[in-house]
Amino acid sequence: MGADRKPGTTSTKSTTSTTSTTSTTGAGGIRGRLVDILRLGRLATALAWRASPKALLGTVLLLCAQAASTPVQLLLAREVVNAVARTTPAAHLGGPGSAVPLAGWIAAMAATLALGTLLEPFSRTCQSLVGDRLVGFVTGELVRAANRWQGLARFEDPDFADDLERVSSQAARSGLEVMAYGTRAVTTVATLVALCVPLVRLHVLVPVALVAACVPLLARQFDFQNTTGSRLYALTPQARTLRYSRDVMVSTAEAGDVRLFGLGGYFRRRYDEAFAGSVGDLDRLRWRLTPPMCLSAGLAGTAVGAVFGYATWQVATGRGSVGDLVLYGGTSAAVLSTVTSLGFYLGFLPMVFAFLPSLDRVLNAPPDLPEAPDPLPAPRPIRTGIVFEDVHFGYPGRDEPVLAGLSLHLAPGESCALVGPNGSGKTTIVKLLLRLYDPTAGRILLDGRDLRDYDLADLRRELGVLFQDFVRYEFTAADNIGFGDLAALDQGGDRARLLAAAERAGAADLLERLPDGLDTEVGVRFGGRELSGGEWQKLALARAFARDCQVLVLDEPTASLDTRTEYGIFERFAQLTKGRTAVLVSHRFSTVRMADRIVVLAAGRVIEDGTHAELMAAEGEYARMYRTQAAQYLDDFEDLEVPSGERR
Numbered sequence: 190m191g192a193d194r195k196p197g198t199t200s201t202k203s204t205t206s207t208t209s210t211t212s213t214t215g216a217g218g219i220r221g222r223l224v225d226i227l228r229l230g231r232l233a234t235a236l237a238w239r240a241s242p243k244a245l246l247g248t249v250l251l252l253c254a255q256a257a258s259t260p261v262q263l264l265l266a267r268e269v270v271n272a273v274a275r276t277t278p279a280a281h282l283g284g285p286g287s288a289v290p291l292a293g294w295i296a297a298m299a300a301t302l303a304l305g306t307l308l309e310p311f312s313r314t315c316q317s318l319v320g321d322r323l324v325g326f327v328t329g330e331l332v333r334a335a336n337r338w339q340g341l342a343r344f345e346d347p348d349f350a351d352d353l354e355r356v357s358s359q360a361a362r363s364g365l366e367v368m369a370y371g372t373r374a375v376t377t378v379a380t381l382v383a384l385c386v387p388l389v390r391l392h393v394l395v396p397v398a399l400v401a402a403c404v405p406l407l408a409r410q411f412d413f414q415n416t417t418g419s420r421l422y423a424l425t426p427q428a429r430t431l432r433y434s435r436d437v438m439v440s441t442a443e444a445g446d447v448r449l450f451g452l453g454g455y456f457r458r459r460y461d462e463a464f465a466g467s468v469g470d471l472d473r474l475r476w477r478l479t480p481p482m483c484l485s486a487g488l489a490g491t492a493v494g495a496v497f498g499y500a501t502w503q504v505a506t507g508r509g510s511v512g513d514l515v516l517y518g519g520t521s522a523a524v525l526s527t528v529t530s531l532g533f534y535l536g537f538l539p540m541v542f543a544f545l546p547s548l549d550r551v552l553n554a555p556p557d558l559p560e561a562p563d564p565l566p567a568p569r570p571i572r573t574g575i576v577f578e579d580v581h582f583g584y585p586g587r588d589e590p591v592l593a594g595l596s597l598h599l600a601p602g603e604s605c606a607l608v609g610p611n612g613s614g615k616t617t618i619v620k621l622l623l624r625l626y627d628p629t630a631g632r633i634l635l636d637g638r639d640l641r642d643y644d645l646a647d648l649r650r651e652l653g654v655l656f657q658d659f660v661r662y663e664f665t666a667a668d669n670i671g672f673g674d675l676a677a678l679d680q681g682g683d684r685a686r687l688l689a690a691a692e693r694a695g696a697a698d699l700l701e702r703l704p705d706g707l708d709t710e711v712g713v714r715f716g717g718r719e720l721s722g723g724e725w726q727k728l729a730l731a732r733a734f735a736r737d738c739q740v741l742v743l744d745e746p747t748a749s750l751d752t753r754t755e756y757g758i759f760e761r762f763a764q765l766t767k768g769r770t771a772v773l774v775s776h777r778f779s780t781v782r783m784a785d786r787i788v789v790l791a792a793g794r795v796i797e798d799g800t801h802a803e804l805m806a807a808e809g810e811y812a813r814m815y816r817t818q819a820a821q822y823l824d825d826f827e828d829l830e831v832p833s834g835e836r837r
């Protein structure tokens with residue numbers, strides 16, 4: 190689990206490991222940790238710089254200017270007070286005379302104050318600009334990285350899901366935070382030194398004692414930020430659970446179910462419990478860290494009071510001006526607040542650095558499927574077909590195999606239906622054929638060469654697919670079909686091609702009914718026209734048909750179609766799959782019968798293989814399943830006068 194991974198470490202297991210990262214634990218020790226921090230700092234600043242160089246530069250400069258303003262203001266305050274004192278009967282309290290008149294000091298003081306106040310909104314604006322651009326930039330990089338992962342395993346890895354959660358929740362802005370908190374920490378140290386200089390005039394031990402008294406507070410501040418940051422990191426899996434519980438309650442997809450079953454209150458309670466668990470944990474930690482922080486704050490405050498008392502005594506005994514009193518009092522108070530801020534900024538950095546490795550792992554994750562060094566183009570035409578050769582497969586993170594020694598040959602141009610009980614491995618075979626996973630053992634050959642030898646993008650261009658859980662793109666109907674072949678959309682919209690694909694999928698009548706035909710926005714998310722389940726499936730089927738491919742994979746292609754539409758596809762199936770190798774997965778025997786050949790699976794193995802007639806004659810598992818299927822449904826289907834030449 191992600192929680193077990195130490196914050197700040199960049200080494201990780203399996204698919205999420207990166208070649209560029211180094212472990213920060215073990216032999217490397219502190220040196221390794223420092224090297225890692227430097228590398229991560231470089232990554233973060235490079236991202237922030239690439240997102241918005243001007244705004245980032247502006248932010249850093251403004252933060253430096255803001256840091257300089259406090260000591261300058263205190264020095265000017267001293268001069269103003271002294272100048273005022275010199276105009277009173279107690280002129281000696283104003284110290285030695287100055288060439289600059291009182292008005293000059295007041296103007297300088299007012300200008301510095303105004304400038305300090307003015308800088309703040311500018312600084313905030315610049316930080317917001319960098320922050321927004323950085324989130325956009327990092328999201329762009331994330332999408333780019335995600336496009337390099339061509340398989341599914343990484344998306345199903347909970348560790349990686351935690352990393353993605355961290356990237357979206359915390360790490361996206363980390364480039365800005367490293368820059369902003371890093372700059373603030375450095376400038377705060379500079380401010381601290383600048384504040385200590387005038388205090389030396391009071392007594393050389395004063396700044397030393399004051400800083401020493403503030404160090405415990407600095408340490409406690411750092412500890413508070415650092416510890417809560419680490420705990421937040423460890424709570425990522427809970428954060429994901431929370432997000433899921435929230436999404437279930439507010440998403441359109443689950444809205445009907447949640448209302449019908451009255452699950453709103455139940456999910457609310459689950460959310461509240463999970464939230465209370467996470468927040469309670471953080472609360473306890475914060476309360477535990479607060480008393481030592483109070484004690485150290487008390488010590489630091491006492492030290493400031495002591496400095497002020499000492500300065501007052503000095504002035505009262507004629508060893509300083511009233512301006513000095515303002516300067517020393519203000520400076521010692523400023524030292525305290527500066528140290529507090531320094532602890533805060535320094536404490537924030539480990540938290541930022543804890544989340545940064547997730548960003549690093551996600552952005553630099555290597556391709557998840559091995560790529561051939563010299564990949565072959567996909568064969569055109571396919572000559573000998575597809576062979577599953579003693580294929581074994583188990584999903585990552587699951588012990589039991591799904592396929593155990595599956596062997597199967599799909600001849601070119603042949604249509605093959607996979608049937609079998611739920612969980613027998615039909616969809617898994619399809620996913621392996623599409624190379625969404627690689628077999629654990631054995632090979633899948635296309636024209637005698639392992640699928641892994643081919644250029645993946647080229648291979649996938651030859652695969653048209655309709656997934657069982659097909660995607661409903663809430664764009665236009667044209668987009669839903671054209672996503673099957675982007676060229677049909679890119680070329681200013683090859684409408685004829687889109688319409689032809691719709692026609693093949695039995696979606697022509699649907700397009701006629703839509704108010705703007707192909708240009709109708711579908712789905713309610715953006716106020717488009719909602720479609721029925723079957724209508725969505727027709728568009729998804731059209732998407733599969735839109736691709737000029739040699740292999741067609743249809744997983745439950747008719748599950749939501751009405752009998753007549755299914756029958757229409759049945760009638761034209763031979764023509765639709767002409768010249769293509771087709772793999773059909775279905776529980777509907779009316780669909781299964783469209784195929785030239787039927788392969789029956791059980792527990793990841795082929796138990797029967799033949800045509801419908803052969804398997805019926807064999808009186809085996811297929812015949813039994815066929816007869817068990819709802820007789821009424823089959824009767825309805827057969828009533829639709831199937832031309833004898835079409836039925837296999």
Ligand SMILES: Nc1ncnc2c1ncn2[C@@H]1O[C@H](COP(=O)(O)OP(=O)(O)OP(=O)(O)O)[C@@H](O)[C@H]1O
Nearest residue numbers: 345584587591609610611612613614615616617618
């Ligand atoms: N992404 C996954 N991660 C882990 N296990 C999975 C995953 N997908 C499927 N499985 C498991 O693999 C087995 C085979 O699933 P598969 O989807 O291939 O079956 P199927 O024959 O297509 O089933 P159905 O008829 O219900 O669609 C099931 O036991 C399932 O729990």
